[in-house]
Amino acid sequence: MKNIKELLSEHEFFKGLSDEQIEIMAGCGSNVHFKKGETVFQQGREANYFFVVRQGSVALDIDGAERGIIRIQTVEDGDILGWSWLIPPHIWNFTAIAAEDTSTTALDGKCLREKCEKDHELGYALLKRFSTVLAKRLEWTRIQLLDVYGAHT
Amino acid sequence: MNKDSSNDMMPQKFYVDSNREETHDTFTLYLSPEDSSKKFHFEPGQFNMLYGFGVGEVPISISGDTSSPGTLIHTIREVGAVTKALCKLKQGDYVGVRGPFGSSWPVEKAFGKDVVVITGGIGLAPLRPAIYQILAQRNDFRHVVILYGARNPQDILYRKMIVKWRAHLDLQVRVTVDQADKEWYGTVGVVTKLISKARFDPGNTVALVCGPEIMMRFTIKELQKIGIEEEDIYVSMERNMKCAIGFCGHCQYGPKFICKDGPVFSFDQIRDLFRVREI
Numbered sequence: 001m002k003n004i005k006e007l008l009s010e011h012e013f014f015k016g017l018s019d020e021q022i023e024i025m026a027g028c029g030s031n032v033h034f035k036k037g038e039t040v041f042q043q044g045r046e047a048n049y050f051f052v053v054r055q056g057s058v059a060l061d062i063d064g065a066e067r068g069i070i071r072i073q074t075v076e077d078g079d080i081l082g083w084s085w086l087i088p089p090h091i092w093n094f095t096a097i098a099a100e101d102t103s104t105t106a107l108d109g110k111c112l113r114e115k116c117e118k119d120h121e122l123g124y125a126l127l128k129r130f131s132t133v134l135a136k137r138l139e140w141t142r143i144q145l146l147d148v149y150g151a152h153t
Numbered sequence: 154m155n156k157d158s159s160n161d162m163m164p165q166k167f168y169v170d171s172n173r174e175e176t177h178d179t180f181t182l183y184l185s186p187e188d189s190s191k192k193f194h195f196e197p198g199q200f201n202m203l204y205g206f207g208v209g210e211v212p213i214s215i216s217g218d219t220s221s222p223g224t225l226i227h228t229i230r231e232v233g234a235v236t237k238a239l240c241k242l243k244q245g246d247y248v249g250v251r252g253p254f255g256s257s258w259p260v261e262k263a264f265g266k267d268v269v270v271i272t273g274g275i276g277l278a279p280l281r282p283a284i285y286q287i288l289a290q291r292n293d294f295r296h297v298v299i300l301y302g303a304r305n306p307q308d309i310l311y312r313k314m315i316v317k318w319r320a321h322l323d324l325q326v327r328v329t330v331d332q333a334d335k336e337w338y339g340t341v342g343v344v345t346k347l348i349s350k351a352r353f354d355p356g357n358t359v360a361l362v363c364g365p366e367i368m369m370r371f372t373i374k375e376l377q378k379i380g381i382e383e384e385d386i387y388v389s390m391e392r393n394m395k396c397a398i399g400f401c402g403h404c405q406y407g408p409k410f411i412c413k414d415g416p417v418f419s420f421d422q423i424r425d426l427f428r429v430r431e432i
Contacts, residue, residue, distance in 0.1 A: 149274035149304035
């Protein structure tokens with residue numbers, strides 16, 4: 001079975017990080033499994049982790065008040081889940097539920113924030129990678145907002 | 154039915170075998186020619202002009218199987234006066250049919266290659282005949298990928314058929330919806346996000362794309378980013394077709410007529426027009 005450092009170094013998201021940086025990241029990591037339907041994190045709670053989804057799928061839900069729970073996205077094998085750990089006030093914007101049995105590597109955001117404050121090169125390298133994830137999610141969200149399959153088409 | 158080109162403007166009488174509800178605003182008409190000995194031959198991606206007697210005529214893609222020319226199948230979204238009238242048709246009612254018209258999906262161009270079908274909403278209907286052909290000749294292709302996006306789980310078209318396709322071990326079939334409630338455990342997100350998850354060789358792939366124009370624009374961008382050539386990307390364009398034979402100009406798209414030169418184009422044929430607003 002691969003250790004966390006090996007798992008991270010093989011992942012596209014961490015490509016280009018130095019061996020030492022991966023080592024630091026791995027020091028903040030642990031493997032976590034979620035059963036289908038289990039809560040990964042909850043909207044409004046403190047965001048202290050992000051997850052590398054190794055296998056399975058996680059659904060992101062938003063509480064739409066009178067509209068009930070709205071499922072806005074799923075994150076699956078190979079994807080990165082969670083960026084609120086990086087951006088103050090470090091509170092989850094959505095609730096994440098395992099849509100199937102899911103294996104992840106969880107990275108402790110509190111631990112990483114401390115390391116990034118001390119090591120700005122690591123901080124910049126991580127920020128660059130998360131910016132790419134955020135930009136992609138923003139593009140997808142904009143397309144979703146267009147409601148392209150709505151009756152107006 | 155053997156097409157008489159001198160008679161392209163004359164609708165033929167077909168009767169309704171059945172009218173099945175697909176989603177809350179979409180239905181499928183199963184039609185037979187008045188003379189049951191006649192067959193209706195068409196190519197995947199072609200369309201017919203359907204005439205609701207006393208109401209008007211609309212262009213509708215053919216969504217049946219080219220190898221079953223005895224029944225003509227059209228999946229229609231109820232959006233205007235004519236489609237609303239067609240929606241009300243019952244078994245035994247009559248409808249006028251002109252066609253088939255237009256260009257077709259070049260399924261044979263993908264022989265020996267990977268084929269990726271990307272579609273959204275009712276865009277699955279014009280692609281279904283191509284999917285039937287691909288499945289009937291499965292061994293002539295390498296990877297076969299079908300990616301489908303819908304507005305929500307209730308709007309998924311041909312749900313039973315998709316479930317059957319997903320059971321094929323040699324097909325990659327993925328469905329995503331733009332939005333769902335918590336009872337949906339499938340994929341949520343735009344159809345373009347499925348592209349990077351599918352297994353195929355972009356350098357040896359033919360892509361067939363059909364859906365709302367905005368969806369196609371983002372899909373093409375994604376396909377080009379991973380290295381699929383413009384001439385290997387095919388799209389089906391939709392415009393207000395009236396005569397369907399290139400006379401009236403209603404469906405003019407720059408120097409092209411969608412009804413006659415299209416509706417299926419390779420992207421390199423229309424690249425410059427595709428980026429122009431209100432054309």
